[in-house]
Amino acid sequence: DVLEAFWGDFRGGFGGGTEREILDLGGLHFAHVRHGGLFFGASTEGDASPFTIIEFLNRLVTLLRDFCGPLSEKSLGMNLALVGELLEELDFGHIQTTTPEVLRSLVQSEPEVPKPFSLLDLGSVGLFGAETQQSRVAPGAAAARPLPPARGDQPPRPELFVDVLERLSVVIAANGSPLKVEVQGEIRLKSFLPPGTELRIGLTEEFCVGKSELRGYGTPVRVDECSFHSSVSLAEFGSRRVLSLRPEPGEMTLMQYQVQDEIPAPLPFRLFPTARAQPPNRIHLYLKLRCDLPPKSQAINVCLQLPVPKGVSSLSQELSSPDQSAELDLGSRSIRWEIPKIQGGSQLSALFKLDLPSLGRAWRLELGPAHASFELPGLSCSGLRVRFLRLLPGTAPRWVRYRSCSQHYVLRL
């Protein structure tokens, strides 16, 4: 049995780091992807294209999210009939179509969304800049609701969500000079508009592709590569940086872009460490973390992980403000310094005293590099902004959200 074998492997080896995407189960190949604690798997005989399998599974996850709302074991269980219908239309392995609009006409079960027990909807916190007025803010979970069924009783509420998401990969050398700066960005669209509506998206006029292009008079927003969804018409892109399309209901990735080496704003964080050995068995570590964001912006959910030498047994700490916390994580042998919120332009400091059985010769080698993870709500590191969103015909609430987060932010000591 494929599932049994998969679970056997999962319990047996995955923890030890031998996880594999594709398992070989006696001539049958089992591929899986992981999304928020759920596994989505496919099995194949013979020699299929791995890219197709993985891409399809990822697509399936998006589809399920479109149809069922936020995914969890519970919501999938509640929507068993709906999931079954969806898989049926994929005809058990021969992918027929993954277009939400077509599927919507074929799938008739209605989605059931599990009600969260908590009245406090935490999703609405932080997705938008703090200065936005409360009334203009859509609740955070609004975009996650499922698509209405095609033959619903009440006409669905038309709405459009555009997310500009950027992931930062940065390596900063010990002397503070950036070794690697990379931004992976994408514009994601979630549409609840009636089919056939035309959407025009205006991007920053100074948007340049490639190193040499120069446009507009302001600071150029430069990306090195960008690619668009096949349904986007680029007729006006060359002249006015306008994308037009007729969005399908549901989620889609409109555009992906990459920026390398140069970004207009300074890097969000710098770390100034001082480490001193206090023989015989103590290390004093003084960390200063500077946030170089513009003063009105902020970073949230900041977490700095700093590997420490083997054998460190206890930690005493002095942090600059009470909302921060720090602990010694023995599993990953590192200090976790958590800061819920940092305002742009501010500076935090922490003093850690590490006790260890004995100080080796090379303890400095084991200290660091530090890894930071954070979210920057309302900011796009590349400087890309959406100038306007126009619908034709009609109008509907439209939301643009910006968010940058760290994929890989390394500060070498």
Next chain:
Amino acid sequence: MPYLGGEEAQRELRRALSNPHVQADPARYRGAVLRVIRLMSQGADVSGLFPEMVKAGAVADVVQKKLVSFYVRAQAPRQPQLALLAVNSLRKDCAHPSPAVRGLALRTMCGLRMPGIQEYLQQPLVNGLRDKASYVRRVAVLGCAKMVKLQGDCEVDGALVNELYSLLRDQDPIVVVNCLRALEEILKKEGGVVINKPIAHHLLNRMPDLDQWGQSEVLTFLLRYKPRSEDELFDILNLLDGYLKSSSPSVVMAATKLFLVLAREYPDVQADVLVRVKGPLLSACTSESRELCFTALCHVRQILRSLPGHFSSHYKKFFCSYSEPHYIKCQKMEVLCELVNDENVQQVLEELKGYCTDVSEELAQGAIFAIANIARTYTEQCVGILTELLGLQQEHITSAVVRAFRDLAWLCPQCTDAVCQALPGCEDTIQDSEGKQALIWLLGTHGEKIPNAPYVLEDFVESVKSESFPAVKMELLTALLRLFLARPAECQDMLGRLLYYCIEEEQDMAVRDRGLFYYRLLQSGVEEVRRVLCSPKSDPSMGLLGDQSKQPVNAWASEFNTLATIYGRERWALATAQQPVEPSHSCPPCADSSSRDTESLVSEGNKEVPEVHPDTPMSEGNKELLKAHPDAGSLSLIPDVSLTAEQFEKTWLSLDTCCQLSLPWCGPVHADTIQTALRVVHIQTIAMSKAGAQPWKAYLSAQDDSGCLFLTELLLEAADSELQVSVKQNEAKPEALQSFISALRTVLEAVAGLES
């Protein structure tokens, strides 16, 4: 898992399903059906509800029909009699005015896995193929494949196949793709669907209508088509050019593969395509989906096998991120190793150095070996970093570093001095067998450069009683004897003690044998010992051989974008070996296989050259036997012939086999033993598969004093079979050949005899 309370639940559901009040209320009726399905998905036995469920399928509600269809398909194989009940109502549904219902009924019928269903299926399927709704045609086309599969061995219906081929011209693009899929399955035995010129061009023209899944599948089918002329080939490539820029990675990869395979004879085109696929591959490598990232990394490594510098300018993309899982980090480190060049070596080493202190020991050791790998080219910098790591005094790190040093001393003799200076102090940290062996080997072989070598070995001798690994004791014996030759005064006493212990007290036979052997060897005089033990201390040529030389793109083009790339060749061979017979359709047309085989004769990635030291464990009898055998009188082989892998490959391909023989062989191959044994009679090993690989191969060379070369291939198809030996000679000398073969045979038989 038995579902508790199943009986009770089933009884209650039956009552609900047959309750006329429930049946009258669509919502309640559907709810009851849904509960049955939910129970079924939890593993409960709900087979008793079959009649009620079939009845529930006869309502107007499509959702309920679908639910019943699930149930019927899951339960039909267990209750074929009752399933016939369902067939009747399904046949009725096949004539329903709504295409969705017609399609559903047809799909359900095709999914009933029970004998005898075919006779009921035939007519509805034929009708379905001609249905005016494309939705029904799609289902019917795939249904044909399912029906043929159910039939098993029967003759394939020619009329059906023709009908499907003609449906390739259907206006609905999904029907077209489904036809390809169905034909592929139906004609599996004959090698799958045939793509001739009209079909190929028809498909090419339909490509723009298809969605990404259809496109990538059609691109895969097109691999089978061979254009007749150069013009046609380039026309096709021009048509397909746009798909290299698709936003879907699966289409880009399928198109890339098609380009690589079609442009087999145009290396320029291939190179150009590989440049263009760089962008999509790199963005997949940095994708948020780690599964996609892993798949892309495997393909990057494949491309690097032919174009070593291809991604060098993007090396920063392969830096590991903290939160990534191990398997991705390991892949990235491998890629980084291969991207190193003069400009980026500093940064790459800096990055790898950071991984060496990772909390995961496996990863840390991986990083150390990666640095060691780079050290073959950039020796000085790497040895510096590795030495620095010794300062951490951590068991797993020191062990890995010393093992890396051993290989480096063997491959790059110029760094021996630096290595020797770094060694003192390591002995206290190392605990594992591999690390100890490496350290002892270094102390024994280069002991004259390490002032305190005898004292370190003495510590080992003192604690030999509590040593748990026999391999360490063997290594210790050899190392101490070697050191004794270099520094007799300091070693004599402890050598005596060690030999005494090994001969009198040791329980392990191999160690005791080795001890006895050395004891007797010592009796025959120091000169004799020197002759046996003082083999070379390094062999830089092996390092060059380990460097994979460039592989032609065509060697892997057919594996691109298949699971074989993900598994790696060896594991893929293992995985497919378990299958009875892989139908030939999965192999796209490629250059005739024999020429492909020879192209990758030596440089194939999975053949590793084991780094064997002249005195790896080998039992005493073995060596004596070999020594005792007089090298056939008329033949004397030159001890060190310097033949590189390239030269070997060239010569091998240009010569004809002049002698073939097969020797009985059972059990696995011990590469070290064979290699050592062959070395004794002056036969060099050029390349060898990993132990346990199937088929196992080895390439050997030897040269006699008149300059005549003997090239040999050893081939072991599977364990417990015969070893195939083929010999080639560059000058026709039958007598010398005979002597060579008899020498080779004696060695191999001796090794086989010892191992069985």
